[in-house]
Each structure stands twice: as C-alpha cells, then as structure tokens.
Amino acid sequence: MYSHILLAVDGSEHSVRATEEAIKISRLSTESEIEVVFVADFSKAKDDVLHSEGKEALEVARRKKLSAVEEKLEAANASYYVTILRGEPGPTIVDHANKKQVDLTIIGSRGLNGLQEMVLGSVSHKIAKRVKSPVMIVK
Amino acid sequence: MSLREQWFSNVRGDILAGIVVALALIPEAIAFSIIAGVDPMVGLYASFCIAVIIAFVGGRPGMISAATGAMALLMVPLVKEHGLDYLLAATILTGIIQILFGVFKVAKVMKFIPRAVMIGFVNALAILIFMAQVPHFIGISTMTYVFVAITLVIVYLLPRFFTAIPAPLIAIVVLTFAAIYLNLDLRTVGDLGAIQRSLPSFFLPNVPLNFETLQIIFPYSLALAIVGLLESLLTATIVDDMTGTESEKNKEARGQGIANFITGFFGGMAGCAMIGQSVINVKSGGRGRLSTLVAGLFLMFLIIVLGNLVVQIPMPVLVGIMIMVSIGTFDWSSFTYLRKAPKADAFVMLATVVIVVATHDLSIGVIAGVILSALFFVSKVSKINVKHKLDAETVVYTVKGPLFFASVDHFIASFDYEMTNQDILIDFGSTQIWDDSGVGAIDKVMIRLMANKNRVEIIGLNSESKKLVDRLAIHNDPAAKMPTH
Numbered sequence: 001m002y003s004h005i006l007l008a009v010d011g012s013e014h015s016v017r018a019t020e021e022a023i024k025i026s027r028l029s030t031e032s033e034i035e036v037v038f039v040a041d042f043s044k045a046k047d048d049v050l051h052s053e054g055k056e057a058l059e060v061a062r063r064k065k066l067s068a069v070e071e072k073l074e075a076a077n078a079s080y081y082v083t084i085l086r087g088e089p090g091p092t093i094v095d096h097a098n099k100k101q102v103d104l105t106i107i108g109s110r111g112l113n114g115l116q117e118m119v120l121g122s123v124s125h126k127i128a129k130r131v132k133s134p135v136m137i138v139k
Numbered sequence: 140m141s142l143r144e145q146w147f148s149n150v151r152g153d154i155l156a157g158i159v160v161a162l163a164l165i166p167e168a169i170a171f172s173i174i175a176g177v178d179p180m181v182g183l184y185a186s187f188c189i190a191v192i193i194a195f196v197g198g199r200p201g202m203i204s205a206a207t208g209a210m211a212l213l214m215v216p217l218v219k220e221h222g223l224d225y226l227l228a229a230t231i232l233t234g235i236i237q238i239l240f241g242v243f244k245v246a247k248v249m250k251f252i253p254r255a256v257m258i259g260f261v262n263a264l265a266i267l268i269f270m271a272q273v274p275h276f277i278g279i280s281t282m283t284y285v286f287v288a289i290t291l292v293i294v295y296l297l298p299r300f301f302t303a304i305p306a307p308l309i310a311i312v313v314l315t316f317a318a319i320y321l322n323l324d325l326r327t328v329g330d331l332g333a334i335q336r337s338l339p340s341f342f343l344p345n346v347p348l349n350f351e352t353l354q355i356i357f358p359y360s361l362a363l364a365i366v367g368l369l370e371s372l373l374t375a376t377i378v379d380d381m382t383g384t385e386s387e388k389n390k391e392a393r394g395q396g397i398a399n400f401i402t403g404f405f406g407g408m409a410g411c412a413m414i415g416q417s418v419i420n421v422k423s424g425g426r427g428r429l430s431t432l433v434a435g436l437f438l439m440f441l442i443i444v445l446g447n448l449v450v451q452i453p454m455p456v457l458v459g460i461m462i463m464v465s466i467g468t469f470d471w472s473s474f475t476y477l478r479k480a481p482k483a484d485a486f487v488m489l490a491t492v493v494i495v496v497a498t499h500d501l502s503i504g505v506i507a508g509v510i511l512s513a514l515f516f517v518s519k520v521s522k523i524n525v526k527h528k529l530d531a532e533t534v535v536y537t538v539k540g541p542l543f544f545a546s547v548d549h550f551i552a553s554f555d556y557e558m559t560n561q562d563i564l565i566d567f568g569s570t571q572i573w574d575d576s577g578v579g580a581i582d583k584v585m586i587r588l589m590a591n592k593n594r595v596e597i598i599g600l601n602s603e604s605k606k607l608v609d610r611l612a613i614h615n616d617p618a619a620k621m622p623t624h
Contacts, residue, residue, distance in 0.1 A: 042422050045381045046414055047472050049373070050258055054250070058380065086383050088422075 003031045006102040007080075008093045008127065009038055011065030014108030018138040019069045022106045023076040025136075034073065034080040037096060038066055039089040090126035097131045106136045140384075145200045149426045156425025157433025160203055163305040163419055164190075164438050167464065168206045169328055169449070170457045174271045175211040175408060176218040177226065178332035179449070182206040183442055184339040185230075185407030190435030192398040198390030199375040200428045201382065203416040204398065205435075208268045208464070209366050209501055210409050217359045225356055227344035230409040232353075232360035233367065234400025240368060241393030249372050249388075255484040256508035257373060258470050259491025261414075263504055265469035266496055272458045272465075275326075282323055283455045286314060290459025305419070307460045311452055318453045328457065329450030336446035338439065339405040362502035364396075367411035369505060371395050374412035381421045415467055483515040521545035523570070525553035533562040543573035547580035554584055559591040568599030578607050 007022045009015035026032035040062060052058040066082060073080045085092050097105050109124040128135045164186055172182030186205035193204045218226050276287050293310040318325050346352050375386050399409045420430055442449065477485045487508050495504030523540035542550055572578060588595050600608060
C-alpha cells in the first residue's frame, strides 16, 4: 500500500500533471498521504534573492509556484502537506525520499531532448536511478 | 546558534568546502589585483587576512569574504594616481567607516535599497569585470584567443562530469603546464607583478598623516565602504536563503570593517563578501565559521608552497576565468525583468547600469539609482484620484490615494469652484492625510466651496486623519477668510 507518497514538484506544468497521477494513486487507499516536496535550487538562490523584496516576499513567491499543485490537491480532497527543501534538486529529493523511506516517488518529466538532457541533466532520470522506493515518472 | 555550534557543528563539511573555496579563490584574488593595478600579492594577502578575520568577527557563518572585483574596480584611479600606500591607507579608513556603519546600524537602512538598484549593481559589476579583461586578450596574439577559448571550454564543460576540484583551478594547472611545456609565447602573471612566498607582515602605509592625505583617500574609502557593505549584505541574504538560517547584518557590517581595518596594515587591499565564492562554499557543504577560516589558511599555504608556479600562469587563462566570473555575476533574468517589471523600475535598473559603466564607479551608480527610485516612488504614491457624481441633489466627491505635500496641487484642482448653492459631500473613506499640507488643502477647498454658499459635508475620515484635520482645520470657523497666496 502506498501510504507515504512523495510528489516532487517545481511549479511547472509537468508537476501539475504529476499531481493528477498522484491523486489517482492516493485514492487507492484511505491512508495515503501525499508529501509535496519543492526544492529551492541552490543555483537559483542569487536570482531569487535579487528579484524579491525580502525574505517574506520570497517565501510567498515560492508558495505561489505551488499554488496550481495545491489547488488540484484541495479540489480532489487529498490529504497532503508541503515540504520546502534547499539544495540541488536531484540529490536533495533522493536524500529526502531515502531518509523518509517513502513508499512511492512521483515526479514529472520535463521531456527534454537528447542535447538538452546532456547540458541540463535530467532530474527525473537521476531520481529514478537513485531513489530506493518505486518511482513513477509522469510524461 | 551558540558560538561553539557556529564553529564546530559541521567540521568535516567545513574543512572540505574551505579547501575547495581556497582553490577557487586563488585565480580570482590574482585577477582582481591585476584589475586594481597592484601586485598579485596585495589581493592574495587581502584574501588571506579578510577570510581569517571574518571567520572570527563576521555575522554570517559560512559566507566567504576576500578581495573582490567590485572593490578592485573602485580603487583603479587611486592606485594609478597615488600608488599602493594610499590604497592601504584608504583600506584602513574604509574599515573605520564600515565599523561606524555597523555601530550605527546602517545595515538596516541598506534594506531599503530597491531591488532595481541591486539588479543594476550586479549587472554593472559584471560588465565592468568583463571590460577590464578586454585589454588582456583583444589583439594580442592568436594563441591568446586560443587559450581564452580553451579555458572557457574547460570551466563550462568539465563540471558536467567532475566536480571534486573547481574547474578553474584545473584549467590553470593544465594550461600553465601546457604553456611551459610547449614553450608558448604568452603573457603571464609574472609580467604584471611579483609573488612573494612569505606571510604578510605588519607595517604602516607610507603616507603623510595630514589633512591632504585624508582629502585624497576619503572619497575612495567612503565609496569602498558603501559598495563593500552592499555586496556583503546581499551575499549574506543569499547565504541566509540557501541555508534557511538567519544572520546578524549589523555584526557583519562591523566585521567587514574590522577585517578591512586590519588588512590595510598587512599590505592587503579592501575586500568584501563574494557572492560566487559563498555559493561555492555552501554548495560544497560549508556552513560554519570553520569553512571561512580554512579557506583563508589553505589559500596562504598554497601560495607559500606553489608561489613559483603562480607567476607562470598565462594571462589568457585568468582572462577566461574572469569572463566566467562576469557571466556568473550578471543577472540573466534581467531581460525578463525589463519586460515584466514596472517601467519606472526597469528604467532605474538601466540607469544604474549606464551610470556605472559611464563613470566606472559602482557607488555613484547605486546612489543615483536610489535617488531616482525615491523620486519615482514619490510621484507614484502622490497620485490622488478625485471622482464626482450627482447623487439625488447632492454632488458627491470621492477621494482616493494619499493626501500629502506632493499630491495637494492635483487634489485642489479636482474640484469645481463654479458651483453655487449646492449640497456637496466629500468622501475621504479611501484616503489618508499624511501631513499639514494635506489638511491645508482640505481647508482651502472647503473655504472656496463655501464661499459660493455651498453646503459642504465631509465623511469617511479615519481617526488619524480626523485628528489632524480637527487640530489644524480652520474651515469651520466662520471668521476664516480664504488664505491669500
């Protein structure tokens, strides 16, 4: 049974699609709880700070990124909570998932082509390789 | 966090990250010395002293401070016209000014610097660092271009596969050996200054202690103090955000001052916190004060051991690394910002960049940017909107926006003074009266309207505004005449 579902999101459309799948799976059991994990990327810290009025504004901006995902979860009446982590997205999510021993990790794939993947690196690919729980990659 | 935790809660991570930072600092400290027009040792000694001192007195554990590009760029004219000793004296004075800023809690005021100015600041800094490289690689030789290009390829592609050692250092080691082995004709760091393999020692800068000296160095010290604190507090906020912890901004300001003050007596140039290096430190696992201390100590150790090699570093490799630093410093979201931000903000950002690039002085750009945004702010908030409509037999005026010295003219001009024998209602429900000018304006309007036998009523004043009006208004006084002006 999937009681602790980790849903990794970045605020993109892909993570909204992943949310839909997470909701479907959480309906399989009444005990399912979805942990929405958002990673504040280290390499974006300078940008984020520079473009926000202050600490509180930055917090709000990050929560806003999650609003589409949270709306979906609320509309579906799913039981969920949000965790905001800091670091490099891939390894940070892997560490967190393994430490918390989640039952399932769900993540959206950005659908990069070969070249983009070489330059940017695929977060979902890294997670799929290193997370110990079963992984669902939503295309 | 207790002092003990600030030092020893992350020993392994701090030592490893400190070593990585030391390796990444060397090329930058040398390159920034060259920008300032002094021997590489001035930047290296500064980086060593500042990093070690800040480890003890800084307010943001895990932040890296050393010789920086922003500070180096400010010093250029001082070094060119008066020489190294005046720079050291200016560094000491910079420290004193920053300590005062810290004591008088100026860090709080720095919070009010608008983000448009901060974005303009980092962009201008990036452009100036890039421009400072141009004379070192344009039109020198084909081999120079080749080495710059190879350096860029290494620093951008290598980290994809290997991150244990900073790529700039790998580029330096590999290309320095390649240049020596192939006996290539390239300019080296040694052509621009000497490296001493010794620890810095205490000495007094050789300047006359008189008013004239103060006159020369004070403007530079003030600019250095402002720019240094600006970059340090921005960096501290970034490290706060990355680590999800708080820091003491006034203590950091004081710490920067102490560090610069002492550094000046040990032959180092003024420095401040570095965004790039601090990000490297946190990414490499550095969190505590120990990481900063290790960075400084290991840097000095490397220079003493490898000093002979350092003078042989080809200039094009340093240029390549500085191009990477400028690309990393530039805020690439600025292009989106220009399109999406309010026009006034976009204008302030561009104006800050243009002024800095034109004057080569970051402090002038920042001050101009702050003044510009203050003016825009006043004109933005001084917009007051008065609407009127006829409700039954009564003319109703609805006032929206703040009423103060900058908005009274528009407020007074918004009423129709041709009316006679009318019932008039003025609704202040959506306005706030800030000062006596606002009260005076209400007064003036009332008296002029009542002079034509209109019956005027005021509603919706909030309690604060009402207090102001009751205290000052004279329009209820039948004896009052319209003020002459």
